[in-house]
Amino acid sequence: MTDPRTPPEAFLEVRDLRIHFPTDDGLVRSVDGLDFRLERGRTLGIVGESGSGKSVTSLGILGLHNRRNCRMSGEIWLDGTELVGSSPEKVRRLRGRKMAMIFQDPLSSMHPFYSVGSQIVEAYRIHHDVSKKVARKHAVEMLGRVGIPTPQKRVDDYPHQFSGGMRQRAMIAMALSCDPELLIADEPTTALDVTVQAQILDLLRDLQEEFNSAIIMITHDLGVVAELADDVLVMYGGRCVEQATVEAAFHAPAHPYTWGLLGSMPRLDRARSERLMPVKGTPPSLINLPSGCAFHPRCAYADLTAGRSTAEVPELTETSPGQLAACHLPAERRRRIWEEEIRPNL
Ligand SMILES: Nc1ncnc2c1ncn2[C@@H]1O[C@H](COP(=O)(O)OP(=O)(O)OP(=O)(O)O)[C@@H](O)[C@H]1O
Ligand code: SF4
Numbered sequence: 001m002t003d004p005r006t007p008p009e010a011f012l013e014v015r016d017l018r019i020h021f022p023t024d025d026g027l028v029r030s031v032d033g034l035d036f037r038l039e040r041g042r043t044l045g046i047v048g049e050s051g052s053g054k055s056v057t058s059l060g061i062l063g064l065h066n067r068r069n070c071r072m073s074g075e076i077w078l079d080g081t082e083l084v085g086s087s088p089e090k091v092r093r094l095r096g097r098k099m100a101m102i103f104q105d106p107l108s109s110m111h112p113f114y115s116v117g118s119q120i121v122e123a124y125r126i127h128h129d130v131s132k133k134v135a136r137k138h139a140v141e142m143l144g145r146v147g148i149p150t151p152q153k154r155v156d157d158y159p160h161q162f163s164g165g166m167r168q169r170a171m172i173a174m175a176l177s178c179d180p181e182l183l184i185a186d187e188p189t190t191a192l193d194v195t196v197q198a199q200i201l202d203l204l205r206d207l208q209e210e211f212n213s214a215i216i217m218i219t220h221d222l223g224v225v226a227e228l229a230d231d232v233l234v235m236y237g238g239r240c241v242e243q244a245t246v247e248a249a250f251h252a253p254a255h256p257y258t259w260g261l262l263g264s265m266p267r268l269d270r271a272r273s274e275r276l277m278p279v280k281g282t283p284p285s286l287i288n289l290p291s292g293c294a295f296h297p298r299c300a301y302a303d304l305t306a307g308r309s310t311a312e313v314p315e316l317t318e319t320s321p322g323q324l325a326a327c328h329l330p331a332e333r334r335r336r337i338w339e340e341e342i343r344p345n346l
């Protein structure tokens with residue numbers, strides 16, 4: 001029998017990804033049927049409020065979940081290799097050489113007992129057969145490139161001797177030291193002040209241009225998405241509720257939850273660093289997701305769908321070429337609500 005799983009043409013393609021965690025309270029469905037693709041040289045922004053499954057998705061792609069307490073299914077194709085069914089050893093080899101991650105919390109992903117430089121050296125030497133001296137020179141160069149002043153001195157510092165912004169840069173240096181073809185950046189700028197934030201986004205843009213890498217940018221901050229991403233994936237309760245180009249997501253968003261996110265965007269008259277508190281109500285439980293559309297308890301339009309919002313899970317369907325949304329309201333109706341009720345009040 002032939003393998004029904006055909007490798008896609010896209011550089012990265014995720015198909016029906018499910019990542020569940022059995023716990024004492026029940027099965028946590030952190031990611032529950034996610035599909036997307038990403039080409040080299042492009043940036044996909046993944047947005048969604050806390051607990052929507054963004055980090056779990058990225059850790060899943062990198063093969064960083066402990067397989068003992070995590071059930072993962074679906075397919076993740078990276079440049080022709082399927083990762084979900086690959087051995088941990090094979091995925092580990094791809095990590096660093098082909099894909100790397102900038103973690104949400106730089107302290108937890110850097111070892112406190114080793115100098116920053118030696119950690120970059122180790123990461124580099126896993127995949128490059130070079131002497132320590134050559135690797136150290138490379139580490140100094142990378143620290144310089146991410147804007148660490150006097151890198152030849154700072155290379156021997158320990159993580160706690162770096163400020164938050166510098167640690168973030170050092171982690172970026174570590175992630176980039178192997179020229180990853182896929183870079184996943186999980187809230188890379190949240191903890192940083194606006195100036196450093198802007199520098200880091202510039203840096204990512206430069207590196208993408210230089211290496212033609214594919215980037216997944218995970219963030220609460222739609223401003224970051226607007227600046228850096230080509231496409232946007234909006235997650236809600238472990239699923240995708242809208243996928244669109246950045247232009248469409250900002251100018252003609254097609255899902256009520258995306259409208260909520262846009263409404264909560266920091267404006268110029270508010271501090272950019274303000275943590276977003278999108279949309280009234282609380283995020284759904286991933287153990288007992290609300291029936292039908294998981295967003296229905298918070299959606300102002302749920303009672304316009306003749307009961308379908310509470311009874312049927314809406315499929316992701318094309319609302320305009322290249323734009324997908326999961327909502328029972330007819331696309332035309334949503335377009336009118338957006339144009340007449342939402343946009344004028346943003
Ligand atoms: N190992 C685990 N065991 C059980 N539940 C988990 C595990 N890892 C993550 N989760 C749960 O999965 C859900 C999604 O978590 P995830 O870290 O992906 O959220 P997120 O979208 O990255 O949120 P944030 O914006 O706060 O970083 C959360 O409810 C979290 O508690
Ligand atoms: S399906 Fe219903 S509840 Fe869900 S977003 Fe659409 S209108 Fe709102």
Ligand SMILES: [Mg+2]
Binds near residue numbers: 055
């Ligand atoms: Mg996260």
